[in-house]
Amino acid sequence: MGVAAPNGVGLENFEQAIQQGISGIRFQPELERLKFSCQIAGKPEIPENLLQEYFTPLELRSLNSSGIVYGVISGIDAWKDAGLTVHEESATDWDSGIIFGTGILGVDKFREAIHMIDAGKTRRLGSTSVVQTMASGISAYLNKKLGCGNQVTTNSSACTTGTEAVLMAYDRIKLGKVTRVLTGSCSDSGPYIWGGFDAMRILPHKYNQDPTNASRPMSESAAGFVPGSGAGALVLEELESAKKRGAKIYAEVLGGHINSGGQRNGGSMTAPNSEGVKKCIQNAIFDAGVRGDGLDTINGHLTATTMDATEISNWKTALDLNAADFPSINSLKGLTGHCLSASGSIECVASVLQVSKNFIFGNINTGDLHPEIENLVGRENVPQKTLFREVNLLAKASFGFGDVNAVVIFGKFS
Amino acid sequence: METNKIIERLKTIVKPYVQNEQAFQDFGQDTDFIKDLEINSANLVDIVLDVEDEFDIAIDNDSMDNMMTVQDAVQIIKAKKQEA
Numbered sequence: 001m002g003v004a005a006p007n008g009v010g011l012e013n014f015e016q017a018i019q020q021g022i023s024g025i026r027f028q029p030e031l032e033r034l035k036f037s038c039q040i041a042g043k044p045e046i047p048e049n050l051l052q053e054y055f056t057p058l059e060l061r062s063l064n065s066s067g068i069v070y071g072v073i074s075g076i077d078a079w080k081d082a083g084l085t086v087h088e089e090s091a092t093d094w095d096s097g098i099i100f101g102t103g104i105l106g107v108d109k110f111r112e113a114i115h116m117i118d119a120g121k122t123r124r125l126g127s128t129s130v131v132q133t134m135a136s137g138i139s140a141y142l143n144k145k146l147g148c149g150n151q152v153t154t155n156s157s158a159c160t161t162g163t164e165a166v167l168m169a170y171d172r173i174k175l176g177k178v179t180r181v182l183t184g185s186c187s188d189s190g191p192y193i194w195g196g197f198d199a200m201r202i203l204p205h206k207y208n209q210d211p212t213n214a215s216r217p218m219s220e221s222a223a224g225f226v227p228g229s230g231a232g233a234l235v236l237e238e239l240e241s242a243k244k245r246g247a248k249i250y251a252e253v254l255g256g257h258i259n260s261g262g263q264r265n266g267g268s269m270t271a272p273n274s275e276g277v278k279k280c281i282q283n284a285i286f287d288a289g290v291r292g293d294g295l296d297t298i299n300g301h302l303t304a305t306t307m308d309a310t311e312i313s314n315w316k317t318a319l320d321l322n323a324a325d326f327p328s329i330n331s332l333k334g335l336t337g338h339c340l341s342a343s344g345s346i347e348c349v350a351s352v353l354q355v356s357k358n359f360i361f362g363n364i365n366t367g368d369l370h371p372e373i374e375n376l377v378g379r380e381n382v383p384q385k386t387l388f389r390e391v392n393l394l395a396k397a398s399f400g401f402g403d404v405n406a407v408v409i410f411g412k413f414s
Numbered sequence: 415m416e417t418n419k420i421i422e423r424l425k426t427i428v429k430p431y432v433q434n435e436q437a438f439q440d441f442g443q444d445t446d447f448i449k450d451l452e453i454n455s456a457n458l459v460d461i462v463l464d465v466e467d468e469f470d471i472a473i474d475n476d477s478m479d480n481m482m483t484v485q486d487a488v489q490i491i492k493a494k495k496q497e498a
Contacts, residue, residue: 057430058430058431058457061430062460124463126459126460126463127456127457127459127460128460
């Protein structure tokens with residue numbers, strides 16, 4: 001696995017950050033200059049020398065797509081972590097593929113191009129404008145380094161993207177069409193990504209001086225999601241092949257489900273149809289061949305809006321559990337903000353780490369747990385501090401604009 | 415402008431795009447950008463932009479199509495410089 005998250009770049013840094021409750025939300029002077037209401041965000045910190053480890057000097061000359069930066073760093077890390085080699089001269093590997101999603105790619109590069117085109121200087125765009133702004137630019141950049149010869153594509157389903165990518169990779173492996181897939185997702189950072197959300201007034205605006213307290217999923221004072229960015233990457237591989245290679249196995253994907261509420265019955269462009277959410281959870285549990293009461297923990301979508309309580313209620317109904325039997329639940333967004341199209345994959349990495357290393361990271365900023373949530377599942381199931389205990393079975397959900405849902409079930413590998 | 419000086423400046427411009435370092439050692443008038451230096455053809459447009467900036471000239475599409483070797487580039491640069 002690999003990750004470029006606002007609170008940690010690189011798997012070890014990220015694991016430490018989520019265990020210790022280190023927030024990646026920071027004040028962004030650029031957003032203040034541009035008069036955003038919300039002037040804080042989660043943005044991975046990438047030092048110049050790190051860039052040089054992943055990109056050639058020529059690539060860096062024209063690189064102006066933060067999603068590609070985050071995606072390549074996390075993707076290459078994941079590939080190496082899986083014991084696979086990265087060599088630009090290697091032969092095409094027909095048994096490996098890439099399914100790496102994004103929402104919109106290279107907006108800064110696109111802006112650069114728009115200014116030049118409007119000034120009548122289209123011929124000055126150079127050769128990298130297209131490849132840095134096409135959605136599949138991220139899988140294309142990764143594959144330049146990896147040389148995969150199976151399906152290489154980019155999926156897009158808003159904030160479900162990353163979790164959907166994992167399940168698409170899982171399906172393709174299950175169908176026997178590919179042996180291993182580098183999967184994950186990325187999201188650009190910056191005002192051109194976050195501006196639209198600021199305009200919708202769904203971001204918190206009272207925490208510009210107090211960024212680490214701003215992202216408050218499940219709390220009574222939740223006032224909207226803090227925008228984030230980054231990338232997460234996982235290598236999914238057919239079990240026998242992974243064993244034969246002696247690869248490090250963090251966890252097993254046991255199953256999952258992807259659906260849409262159809263923007264009906266309370267579902268809309270921006271809100272999920274609860275019936276769709278519940279079906280997605282139930283079908284994922286069924287697909288994985290497990291039981292709801294067997295879950296050790298849930299990593300929710302939980303963005304810090306009024307929908308948090310609805311989501312928890314949906315989990316409870318779908319799993320048919322009372323408060324006493326409900327598993328611990330957490331949301332990574334308290335630490336990273338909502339990393340949009342990267343959220344699903346970064347949160348899948350966090351989920352798999354919990355299964356592999358036996359912990360449930362704490363929910364910072366839930367000192368004032370929403371009474372409705374407390375009533376539904378109890379204070380003890382929303383830990384504020386990280387719990388170190390056995391985690392064998394985890395459900396992870398992501399929901400996205402357009403009323404789309406994805407739930408994946410991770411299990412301990414034994 | 416002296417041919418040698420133009421070639422020196424071209425060499426600096428081309429360097430980051432070169433994929434055959436061996437051929438780059440023998441960089442001279444007859445060097446072919448794609449055949450010898452194995453430069454990705456998509457990068458030729460970037461080289462043209464760099465040349466435009468370095469020599470303060472504009473290279474039209476027809477000239478660009480004919481810019482296969484270092485010698486071609488030198489001739490185009492000299493011609494554009496005279497026009498200017």
